[in-house]
Amino acid sequence: MNSTHLTKKQQKQLDKARRKSMKGVKIKHKSKFAKALTKGRSNRSVKGSLTLLACLFVFSLIMLFPVVFLVSNAFKPINELFIFPPKLFVIQPTLDNFADLFDLLSDSLIPFSRYLFNTLFIVLAGSVGHILISSMAAFPLAKFRFPGSKLLSNIVTLSLMFTAAVTAVPNYIIMSKLGFVDTYWSIILPAFSMSLGLFLMKNFMEQVPDALIDAAQIDGSTYFTMLWRIVMPAVKPAWITLFIVSFQTLWGNTAGNFIYTENMKPLPAMLTQIASSGVARAGVVSATSLIMFIVPVVVFIISQSNVLETMSTSGIKE
Amino acid sequence: MKTARRGWYYRLSFPKKTALWGFIFLLPWLLGFLLLFLVPMVQTFQFSFNNLEIIPTGGIKLTPVGLENYRHALLVDPNFNPALVNTLIEVFLYTPLIIIFSLLCAILLNGKFRGRAVARAIFFIPIIMATGLMMQRVTNLSGQMQGAAESSNVYGAGFIAELLFNLGIGKQLVQYLLDMVNRIFEIVSLSGIQILIFLSALQAISPSLYEVAKIEGATAYETFWKVTVVMVSPMILTCTIYTMSDLFARSDIMTLVYNLAFRQSRFGLSTAMSSIYLLLSVLSIGLMALLIRKVVFYYD
Structure with missing residues (x-):
């Protein structure tokens, strides 16, 4: 049959018919590589998958560049750090920078572990509290209708428009009135009430089928049980993602003008001090940058499998 | 008889119970929102019309000065106006790029393919890196390198830049390209x-x-524009709002x-600048939101 005489539509139909009749044969034609690429689906073309991978590859290169640069910088000896133009990869890797960093740390009055504890406390308390409070608030907004719920949802969306960072001065005054200046709470409390978390949780919770919640209600569960045993497990990817986002926000917080006492300061404050000491400490600075970067990455890798995963919301058909 | 003994809670109707629990759940957030968001917002405006002094013994002293702070911010301060214009240009330049790029990425990452987990991990790295100190380091680095205009090795693209330069393409164009890569x-x-x-x-x-689209014989292109884009359009609006406020915050x-507030203790001037800035940002975000709202489709 000469296919050039056919219109495009007819051609397509013909192709479909052909594919149908030769289903078993076609799968045999796919190489092992192609099968792996398309996850064994017959309706996925190898070409399409390859294009997709190529696109992703280019983007990943852009994203990975600073990481590679950071890592190789940390292992560069001082003379290589100042090569101009800078080289991407290290030529003679050395651990001197880390040794210098630990020398510097052992000389300081307050032990490194204290800074680490401060940061970890702030980060963990802030993130966990943020997730708890925003998911508690998101649950009724996403799943129930009651007087004022619509208005509150609108307020949440609207408050995303306001840049909360401009309120530094009144924020400081409120904190000082509450007696929270120079305590961890001055950093942790503002983290609790960010509306971004509430907004994200609300979006995800709206995807949980109503039938699940109705079923729980009929079985006589309390509202807390509904949230804890049904909704929260269903939106696990959402709150793990939120945890990572708020972890990294708080991890980088130097607590600049809220905490004065040196042994209450978080790790970034100390590292910024080291970093600001100029050219002579360039090696130490690149080592600290790597350390600052490693921790969130480790946290991310641990929780990675859950982040951005497809929501599996039970087998209910609506 | 029995119900009366069991107290008021059991006599509430179902919608009222729901409302009660709804507000109990919302309470912690609402408290934080009022105390740490709404009150500071209002106070920012209040302070901007005053001269604010912090009394060493505690507390604050306000002396009303009218529009003096605003006059100083807009007419006297040499840094404020240029920074304002720069920020506005940047926000309106970046927002569409960010929205398009992130939608593209999301669609790519949503597909099913081998190694999706790795791809997602890589795409999440910027979020981890975008913290203050880290970002400073990276931008510093690329800034330093960019300073070395002609042979700079930013993103390993130096040799391409050199090639273009040798081909007789103007230095400015090469610089612009490097700039874009940085961006x-x-x-x-x-x-x-x-x-x-x-x-x-x-x-x-x-x-x-998608099934319907497939059965009706829509091409992938048509499906993208008539199903995907339409269905995510409410999120395009949200993302635009978030992106703009994020850019304004940075x-x-x-x-x-x-620095004005906490280094030089000029709280009044600082809050006046914040108020101008806040008004401007809310105005531009609101304008954008109104424009986009016209094409948003809500599916119920």
């Missing part, structure tokens, strides 16, 4: 949360819509305001 990283690093929001929106699209103005 790509900035854009990428700012679009983490947007990718997330779009991904959740994409996953919320009912597969039956601008140089913030450092200016911050």
